[in-house]
Amino acid sequence: MAREIRTTFGELRQFASWVEPEPRVAAGFGFENGIIPDNAQATVDSNLAVFTPTGRGAIVEDSRADWALFCQERFGIGSALWPSFRRHPLNENFVWRPVGKGKRVLSDAEAEAYDRDGYVVVEDVLSQAFLREVVADLDHFEEARVESAKLASGKNTITQAGKVTFNVQLARHSARLRELISLPLLQHMMYDLIGPNVRLYWDQSVYKSPHSELVFPWHQDTGYTFVDQPGQIVTAWIALTDAAEDSGCMWVLPGAHRVGPLVHEKGESGNWVFESDPSGMIPLPVKAGSIVVFAGLLPHMTGGNSKSWTRKALVVEYAPDGMNRIAIDPWGEQVVSPANNPRTQFEILRDGRPVVSR
Ligand SMILES: O=C(O)CCC(=O)C(=O)O
Known part of the structure; x- marks a missing residue:
């Protein structure tokens, strides 16, 4: 270079x-x-x-x-500031469009920080009582998931028994989770970041086992499935327990969301975009009940959990209504499918008004 x-x-x-x-x-x-x-x-x-x-x-x-x-x-300049980026083949001319000013709940400074860095941290959103209810629901699903993970070990899954468990699309089974996903604060924040018509795109719990060294590798949340509006996916990573550097907190590469979708390699622990840690990475330690809100394009990872308790988090991705997933079929043709399953991708906002899901 x-x-x-x-x-x-x-x-x-x-x-x-x-x-x-x-x-x-x-x-x-x-x-x-x-x-x-x-x-x-x-x-x-x-x-x-x-x-x-x-x-x-x-x-x-x-x-x-x-x-x-x-x-x-x-x-061909190799920059001293950033890792080398590999653009996704379908990312032909991505340009980051600023969200502009705060509108409903974000201050102008927070909206500016989101544009610049790709994330904001919102502390102390959930009460301890509500947290306990959510975790009780998730723990119930977790038990079943742990059993099925044992059966599926060696199959095509990033859940690894005794290290980390991913339990996906649980909101369809849990009114409590739907309540969390549609909290007024989150609905209005998505208005600020996405616009007046928003859907849930994906939800999953991630439990990092005690003494698990497993690193969930650097990736973009848009790095699993290509979509036609990648700049508008927003992830809310909800800490259900404390999460610090030694207990699997989120790490991000501030500002790297601006490059658009990158190529991801498939790895045993998850798809990855950087093989080694980029120099600009920073940890985002948070207390239980806080939320890291970040662009689906922001490269992030989580480290191991050296504690004797399970680190628990819920990943909720929001997207604009009308967004499509794009896959390439074996003949090289694009297969476009709307992300609007009414059970798993229900509406959050319609014409700016909160949609109540039951
Ligand atoms: O919570 C974790 O450890 C990983 C979460 C994450 O980055 C993801 O599921 O995409």
Whole structure:
């Protein structure tokens, strides 16, 4: 990978989220009237900074992940800031569309943080009493899942007996879970992040066993099934127990949601997008009852649980009504199917109004 390349501003302007230097800044770099012509020479270095032959210092300093991907694909620059990204073949021209300002429950600062980093943490959402009820319901399903996992060991599942259990699409069986998934706070937050028409897309519990070293690898939640509106999937990772660095908390790579869907490799513990930990990763330790809300495109992982108790979490993914899954059939044709199963992908909001599910 190159460490530095020469190009023109015309080519740099092909980046969909290019931000033009202020005329005042451009004038300071010797451009007449602050206007930079397309044929003006530019150099880009491995910190992704743009230099001109005339100025001292960088005229543009952009450290966003999608800029890194653009420089990687266009110029072969290996950035010092980001891991190397591998774009999903169906991700032809993804551009992150900002959610803009907060509307119903998110503040403007939280909406801005979601756009920039791809997540927000909302602390202390659930009361201890409600948590206990939800966990009692999930524990009941867990017992059955543990038994079936023993039977299925060695088959096509990422549940691993004694390490981690995934129990999927439970909301259809549990009124308590449907209540949690449709909490007014979550409904209104999804209005802020997705829009007026929202459905549940996926729900699953994830129980990490005591003393389990199992790392659930780096992935995007959109990395299992390609969808036609990947930028609008939002995951609420609901901590049902405390989750810290030594008990399997969430780790994210802030800002990496901007690159769109990436290629995922299949692994024993789950599909993965980065083989080793990226340098910008951060942990998000939370108390039971808190929620990490993140873009379905944000690469994340969870670490092992060294504690003597089970770390419990519920993953709830929301999506815009009208979103489709896209698979490729053996003849290379796209198979498009709507994500609108009324039992497992029920409505959360219709025309901005909460839909009550029973
Ligand atoms: O809760 C966990 O340990 C993993 C959750 C997760 O990232 C997922 O299920 O996609």
